[in-house]
Amino acid sequence: MNPHIVRRIAGVLAAACWLGACSSTPHWDARFGQSVRASLAAQVIHPGAARANAPVNGLDGKAAAAAHERYQRSAEAPAALAPLAVGAAK
Secondary structure (H helix, E strand, C coil): CCHHHHHHHHHHHHHHHHHHHHCCCHHHHHCCCHHHHHHHHHHCCCCCCCCCCCCCCCCCHHHHHHHHHHHHHHHHCCCCCCCCCCCCCC
8 A cells, every 4th residue: 555645544544533533522612511500509598597586497596415425325335236247048
């Protein structure tokens, strides 16, 4: 085969690959960062909460203290775990 033809075919293939790579990113670039913006928007419940005088929805003081106490006691004595038998057939 003629080396001139081989070089020309290789050049055409290289140019096609180079130009093909440029055309695949515009639809990715248009949505770049969209998932981060959606996650941030999902975290914002009430942007004007700092200016509002209304109380925050949640637990009252006694219920919050009791829940915190139960949580602290659960860490002191965790529940007993069942023995682990991996691969044992009965």
